[in-house]
Amino acid sequence: MNKIEHLGIAVQQLETAITTYETMLQTNCYKRELVDAEGVETAFFKIGESKIELLASVAESSAVHAFLQKRGEGLHHVAFAVDDICAEMRRLQDEGFVLLSNEPKRGADNKLICFVHPKSANGVLIELCQDIG
Ligand code: CMX
Numbered sequence: 001m002n003k004i005e006h007l008g009i010a011v012q013q014l015e016t017a018i019t020t021y022e023t024m025l026q027t028n029c030y031k032r033e034l035v036d037a038e039g040v041e042t043a044f045f046k047i048g049e050s051k052i053e054l055l056a057s058v059a060e061s062s063a064v065h066a067f068l069q070k071r072g073e074g075l076h077h078v079a080f081a082v083d084d085i086c087a088e089m090r091r092l093q094d095e096g097f098v099l100l101s102n103e104p105k106r107g108a109d110n111k112l113i114c115f116v117h118p119k120s121a122n123g124v125l126i127e128l129c130q131d132i133g
Contacts, residue, residue: 004080004081012073029043033108039059039062053079085130097116113127
């Protein structure tokens with residue numbers, strides 16, 4: 001794994017949260033994207049070399065909707081950048097980590113993604129992501 005690619009934060013109201021983070025970070029949201037497959041709308045911020053992804057649910061069936069219902073707003077996942085997501089998935093599976101998909105999926109911000117179950121990672125949902133280029 002190369003570095004933390006972004007931190008994902010689950011929010012109830014995307015517009016309000018964007019204003020809050022723009023004020024706090026003193027930088028504008030640089031990208032908004034609807035990810036139909038995950039049932040979320042996202043908003044991205046860059047701060048130095050780091051990124052923050054705000055996630056709001058747009059479908060009652062989404063993982064973020066369930067998270068907000070159960071745990072409320074807050075840190076949802078930590079995403080690590082990898083060069084070869086398939087190799088990293090095989091390595092983690094061989095080490096006994098529980099992956100949430102057998103194949104990488106298309107995620108926000110032009111990435112291939114795969115999640116590791118939070119029970120495998122001390123209560124933190126981990127995302128692997130590889131730039132599609
Ligand atoms: N971080 C930490 N713990 C989490 C969690 C999260 N994001 N989401 C759920 N959990 C916890 C649950 O609270 C539950 O804890 P307890 O057993 O202590 O009550 C535990 O994980 C397991 O829950 P579960 O019943 O097995 O599964 P859930 O239905 O809660 O689903 C998960 C959890 C991780 C499998 C599901 O959220 C998932 O598939 N996530 C991957 C996809 C995703 O999150 N997409 C949104 C992001 C998209 C993007 O970044 O673009």
